[in-house]
Amino acid sequence: MTFLTIDDVCMTYFTKKSATTALEDISLAVEEGEFVSLLGPSGCGKTTLLSLVAGLLQPTTGKITVEQQRITKPNAKIGYMLQQDYLFPWLTIKDNITFGLKTMKALTEQSQSYALSLLADMDLADKKDHYPSQLSGGMRQRVALVRMLATQPKILLLDEPFSALDYQTKLKLEDLVFTTLKEHQKTAILVTHDIGEAIAMSDRIVLLGANPGRIAKTFAVPTSLKKLTPFDARNHPDFNRLFQTIWKELESLEQRDYK
Numbered sequence: 688m689t690f691l692t693i694d695d696v697c698m699t700y701f702t703k704k705s706a707t708t709a710l711e712d713i714s715l716a717v718e719e720g721e722f723v724s725l726l727g728p729s730g731c732g733k734t735t736l737l738s739l740v741a742g743l744l745q746p747t748t749g750k751i752t753v754e755q756q757r758i759t760k761p762n763a764k765i766g767y768m769l770q771q772d773y774l775f776p777w778l779t780i781k782d783n784i785t786f787g788l789k790t791m792k793a794l795t796e797q798s799q800s801y802a803l804s805l806l807a808d809m810d811l812a813d814k815k816d817h818y819p820s821q822l823s824g825g826m827r828q829r830v831a832l833v834r835m836l837a838t839q840p841k842i843l844l845l846d847e848p849f850s851a852l853d854y855q856t857k858l859k860l861e862d863l864v865f866t867t868l869k870e871h872q873k874t875a876i877l878v879t880h881d882i883g884e885a886i887a888m889s890d891r892i893v894l895l896g897a898n899p900g901r902i903a904k905t906f907a908v909p910t911s912l913k914k915l916t917p918f919d920a921r922n923h924p925d926f927n928r929l930f931q932t933i934w935k936e937l938e939s940l941e942q943r944d945y946k
């Protein structure tokens with residue numbers, strides 16, 4: 688059954704002086720357990736689309752539903768993780784990962800021990816009494832991942848979560864996020880401008896063109912790659928084939944924009 692439905696969505700930002708149409712005619716259906724990447728150049732509306740799915744913004748026209756329920760405001764079923772971790776610097780790691788549970792009034796001994804077990808899965812059990820400033824960028828993103836998973840959302844929205852990290856850390860985190868999400872059977876949408884990351888992580892890639900943001904093309908990732916971890920997928924011959932195809936498609940999109 689379709690888990691997330693984006694139905695003919697348009698989004699225009701209005702200010703006193705101007706109107707910017709960020710997205711036009713976006714329709715997309717995501718199945719339960721599916722991992723979809725939104726790939727496209729900067730400014731094509733990727734973050735806008737995630738904010739709409741998260742219920743942080745309302746579409747100008749069209750509608751978005753999760754499990755047949757219309758999304759009009761943030762919802763406990765939906766978890767959001769950003770490029771920057773936005774951990775609270777004055778809270779310990781333990782207090783950061785249980786913050787969402789507290790605000791949802793869902794902090795119990797059980798939910799807290801679940802959050803701490805996720806922290807242990809991320810190899811960070813010994814950091815629970817540390818403060819964010821004492822951790823590396825990769826560790827902080829792992830904490831942000833735990834914070835998002837702690838409230839047990841059904842769908843995860845990841846907005847360029849690896850783009851501020853060095854390459855090695857990024858590759859390691861891709862594998863960790865991939866295996867964690869598969870283990871917990873989560874539905875996920877990843878926003879990225881990195882073709883390789885999209886191929887390595889997802890089941891399906893939705894390519895967005897800019898001005899205004901529209902769906903240009905969708906690519907199904909072959910099973911040969913889907914069953915591998917991101918690191919291994921990057922070393923498979925089918926990876927380069929799909930990379931070339933998507934590269935060419937992006938190039939032709941950009942040429943069209945310059946005309």
Ligand code: ADP
Nearest residue numbers: 700707708709728729730731732733734735736
């Ligand atoms: P991406 O994440 O793909 O880089 P965004 O969704 O951030 O793209 O932005 C898409 C378009 O919408 C851009 O033209 C951007 O300038 C515009 N935009 C984004 N947020 C706002 C806002 N709050 N007010 C006005 N325009 C915005």
Ligand code: MG
Nearest residue numbers: 733734735846
């Ligand atoms: Mg963005």
